[in-house]
Structures are given as structure tokens and as C-alpha cells.
Amino acid sequence: MLTRMIYISRAVGPQTTTVTTQILETARRYNKAHNLTGVLCQGRGLYVQVLEGERSAVNGLYRRIVGDNRHDHTEIVHFGEIESRQFKEWSMALVHLSIDDPMVAMKHPEFDPYSANSTAIMGLITELLSSSSAIQNPG
Numbered sequence: 001m002l003t004r005m006i007y008i009s010r011a012v013g014p015q016t017t018t019v020t021t022q023i024l025e026t027a028r029r030y031n032k033a034h035n036l037t038g039v040l041c042q043g044r045g046l047y048v049q050v051l052e053g054e055r056s057a058v059n060g061l062y063r064r065i066v067g068d069n070r071h072d073h074t075e076i077v078h079f080g081e082i083e084s085r086q087f088k089e090w091s092m093a094l095v096h097l098s099i100d101d102p103m104v105a106m107k108h109p110e111f112d113p114y115s116a117n118s119t120a121i122m123g124l125i126t127e128l129l130s131s132s133s134a135i136q137n138p139g
């Protein structure tokens, strides 16, 4: 049973390259081993992450992530069954939430994931992914 989960959280401390690299290294190893895919958006002190995989694998990963003291205020914004994966080519892609693209900035002037619905959140992620500069270290 394939599922997709979206959650948001607030970073504890600055989102440095070191922290991001550590998270992504763990994520790519663990996610590959558990057939999980997704994308991590980060910036402005926030994380927005999409996780896709078998339901029990997604839940298992979320339990690990929730306990991580590098972020807090974790909030599930969406959980549902899916027919197919949207991010099947990435064990965990990284997208920057700092909205530099003027078109994206115009459409989402003050994007706040804590008050946005899941459709708006997925929409922004998809837009950011389609702008070529957004993806870092696809893997």
C-alpha cells in the first residue's frame, strides 16, 4: 500500500550546510534501504518534507524523524494512499524554500506552511522542483 506523507517543522538552530549534509546522508542511506522516496524543502528556519513509500515504512521513518532534536513543532499536513510516486527518482531531493524565482515569489509572497493547506504546499514544492536551480544533490 503506497502512501504519501507531508509534514512541516521548525529548525532548531541555523540550517547550515553541515546540518543539511548530515541529514541528507542519513536520509539517502536509510531511504534507499527502505524503498522510500521524497523531497526535503528547507529554508527560512522551516522544513517541509514529502515522504513516499509503503505505509509502514513511511510511518517508521516519521517516528525516527519526529524524535530528532534538530527540529521541533512537527506537524503532519497530509497523509494518504497514492497510485504512484511523484518523486520516484529521489531517495531524498533537497529544495531551497527561500523563494528566489520572481514568478514563484509573486504567487507565494509570504508562504507560511503552518497556515497553508496541503494542496498549496504540494503546489509550491512542485513549482520549486520545476525551476532548475532548486534541486541540490539529487540522489
Ligand SMILES: Cc1cc2nc3c(=O)[nH]c(=O)nc-3n(C[C@H](O)[C@H](O)[C@H](O)COP(=O)(O)O)c2cc1C
Binding pocket: 023, 026, 027, 028, 030, 031, 040, 047, 049, 061, 064, 065, 066, 067, 068, 070, 071, 092
Ligand atoms: C528535517 C529532517 C528530515 C529528515 N529526513 C530523514 C529522512 O528522509 N530519512 C532518514 O533516514 N532520516 C531523516 N532524518 C534524520 C532522522 O531524523 C534521524 O536522525 C536519523 O534517521 C537517524 O536516527 P538515529 O540516530 O535514531 O539512528 C531527518 C531529520 C530532519 C531534522
